Amino acid sequence: MLIKVCGMRDAGNITKVESLGVDMIGLIFYPGSSRYVACPPSYLPEKAKRVGVFVNETEEVVLALADKFSLNFIQLHGTESPDYCISLRNKGLNLIKVFSVATPDDLKATEKYEGLCSYFLFDTKCEGHGGSGKQFDWSVLSHYHGQTPFLLSGGISAQSVEDVKTFKHERFAGIDLNSRFEISPALKDVEMLSRFIKELRK
Numbered sequence: 001m002l003i004k005v006c007g008m009r010d011a012g013n014i015t016k017v018e019s020l021g022v023d024m025i026g027l028i029f030y031p032g033s034s035r036y037v038a039c040p041p042s043y044l045p046e047k048a049k050r051v052g053v054f055v056n057e058t059e060e061v062v063l064a065l066a067d068k069f070s071l072n073f074i075q076l077h078g079t080e081s082p083d084y085c086i087s088l089r090n091k092g093l094n095l096i097k098v099f100s101v102a103t104p105d106d107l108k109a110t111e112k113y114e115g116l117c118s119y120f121l122f123d124t125k126c127e128g129h130g131g132s133g134k135q136f137d138w139s140v141l142s143h144y145h146g147q148t149p150f151l152l153s154g155g156i157s158a159q160s161v162e163d164v165k166t167f168k169h170e171r172f173a174g175i176d177l178n179s180r181f182e183i184s185p186a187l188k189d190v191e192m193l194s195r196f197i198k199e200l201r202k
């Protein structure tokens with residue numbers, strides 16, 4: 001199971017979280033977020049894949065930051081269209097498209113993105129764009145019949161180990177962790193993450 005830790009920007013914290021063996025680390029390039037990466041951290045992940053998170057950003061900015069930070073994945077957290085995805089993909093970028101989920105109807109939106117993304121990410125529908133700390137009803141995902149593998153996101157916490165372990169879906173590829181493992185915005189609790197990951201991998 002892939003583990004992505006999102007919303008990081010402190011070099012020392014990134015180093016420690018990466019050493020836990022996580023697969024992906026997310027850097028948020030949305031200025032409206034309290035986890036916004038305003039200036040490059042002095043250390044960026046080398047083993048974990050670098051994921052840049054964007055919300056309705058121009059292609060020019062995404063391309064420039066993908067190059068500057070050597071991003072392995074671009075996570076699109078807004079209302080980016082399939083054409084926008086095609087354009088970025090044709091420029092060689094690997095995409096993760098996010099869908100906000102509350103009811104089975106919300107999954108219909110994935111159909112137009114089939115074949116365009118490496119992963120989908122299913123997050124909790126909320127007022128803002130992400131990092132709500134709230135979980136949605138994962139049973140809704142039994143209505144997802146697409147081919148694209150997905151990451152499960154939204155409010156996953158130290159108490160979610162058993163729920164994650166027992167969650168089953170043939171396209172379930174991994175989980176995304178964020179605000180429920182934080183000491184303060186963008187600063188992750190390494191001990192809490194370490195215990196969670198050990199329990200998960202038992």
Ligand SMILES: O=C(O)c1ccccc1NCC(=O)[C@H](O)[C@H](O)COP(=O)(O)O
Pocket residue numbers: 006007026028030033034035053055077123129130131132133134153154155156176177178179180
């Ligand atoms: O976390 C943010 O501040 C954020 C703001 C705007 C767009 C995306 C954002 N987060 C991206 C993520 O992938 C989060 O990990 C995801 O929303 C789940 O967060 P949480 O519910 O806190 O676990």
